Amino acid sequence: MLKIENLNQYYGGSHILRGLSFEVEMGKVTTLLGRNGVGKTTLLKTLMGLVKSKSGGISFAGRDITHAAPHDRVKAGIAYVPQGREIFPRLTVQENLLMGLATCPGRAPIPERIFEMFPVLKQMLHRRGGDLSGGQQQQLAIGRALAMGPKLLILDEPTEGIQPSIIKDIERAIRLLASTGEMAILLVEQYYDFAESLADQYLLMERGEIIMQGNGKNMQNDGVRERLSV
Numbered sequence: 001m002l003k004i005e006n007l008n009q010y011y012g013g014s015h016i017l018r019g020l021s022f023e024v025e026m027g028k029v030t031t032l033l034g035r036n037g038v039g040k041t042t043l044l045k046t047l048m049g050l051v052k053s054k055s056g057g058i059s060f061a062g063r064d065i066t067h068a069a070p071h072d073r074v075k076a077g078i079a080y081v082p083q084g085r086e087i088f089p090r091l092t093v094q095e096n097l098l099m100g101l102a103t104c105p106g107r108a109p110i111p112e113r114i115f116e117m118f119p120v121l122k123q124m125l126h127r128r129g130g131d132l133s134g135g136q137q138q139q140l141a142i143g144r145a146l147a148m149g150p151k152l153l154i155l156d157e158p159t160e161g162i163q164p165s166i167i168k169d170i171e172r173a174i175r176l177l178a179s180t181g182e183m184a185i186l187l188v189e190q191y192y193d194f195a196e197s198l199a200d201q202y203l204l205m206e207r208g209e210i211i212m213q214g215n216g217k218n219m220q221n222d223g224v225r226e227r228l229s230v
């Protein structure tokens with residue numbers, strides 16, 4: 001679904017992404033793990049075209065998108081939930097979800113599936129986004145990303161600063177979404193247990209490079225937890 005080849009990225013003189021190559025498959029959860037500052041968010045911003053890639057290639061659903069504008073990537077079916085969940089605090093939950101539909105031609109209704117996954121969004125439909133708890137805002141950010149019916153859902157540390165009960169809800173939602181086979185999921189995480197429970201495939205990043213990858217079932221045996229905590 002998504003294929004990255006020899007991707008390089010710099011901020012000024014510092015080489016942040018160093019020749020990254022990997023693939024994300026349809027109907028699977030690919031989990032990218034790495035400690036603070038290794039370049040995870042930079043990678044996602046490069047995938048979305050928010051920072052231009054200096055060299056290397058990105059293809060999505062068989063199409064070269066290396067130089068495509070961010071809105072064209074969204075139109076092509078890539079949804080991005082940024083780190084720190086950037087919802088619109090002064091818009092209602094409903095308005096936030098409608099913003100997620102803005103890229104769709106015509107005015108489709110908000111898919112009911114979002115409310116089945118996150119019932120709290122229905123209860124709070126007319127509350128302002130900024131009045132929701134951190135965990136509820138994360139659910140809203142994911143719901144907004146799903147409104148457009150993406151083929152690839154990218155999540156940047158969705159568990160960061162969120163209470164355990166909501167982490168469980170988000171875990172269930174991600175598993176459900178992958179199991180429908182309708183989308184590929186790229187999940188960036190530092191929270192090992194969450195990542196391990198969801199990963200079909202894992203990638204471990206250190207200083208801008210993928211240093212290990214494999215089947216999610218092998219994460220424990222491969223010593224990924226130890227690598228994250230050193």
Ligand SMILES: Nc1ncnc2c1ncn2[C@@H]1O[C@H](COP(=O)(O)OP(=O)(O)OP(=O)(O)O)[C@@H](O)[C@H]1O
Pocket residue numbers: 011016034035036037038039040041042043083190
């Ligand atoms: N806009 C920027 N300009 C210059 N350097 C940056 C910029 N954004 C990030 N960096 C640096 O690039 C490196 C990678 O940052 P990035 O945010 O991609 O890491 P990360 O893996 O997402 O970290 P975290 O787990 O804390 O979110 C860090 O050293 C960071 O300080």
Ligand SMILES: [Mg+2]
Pocket residue numbers: 040041042083156
């Ligand atoms: Mg980050």
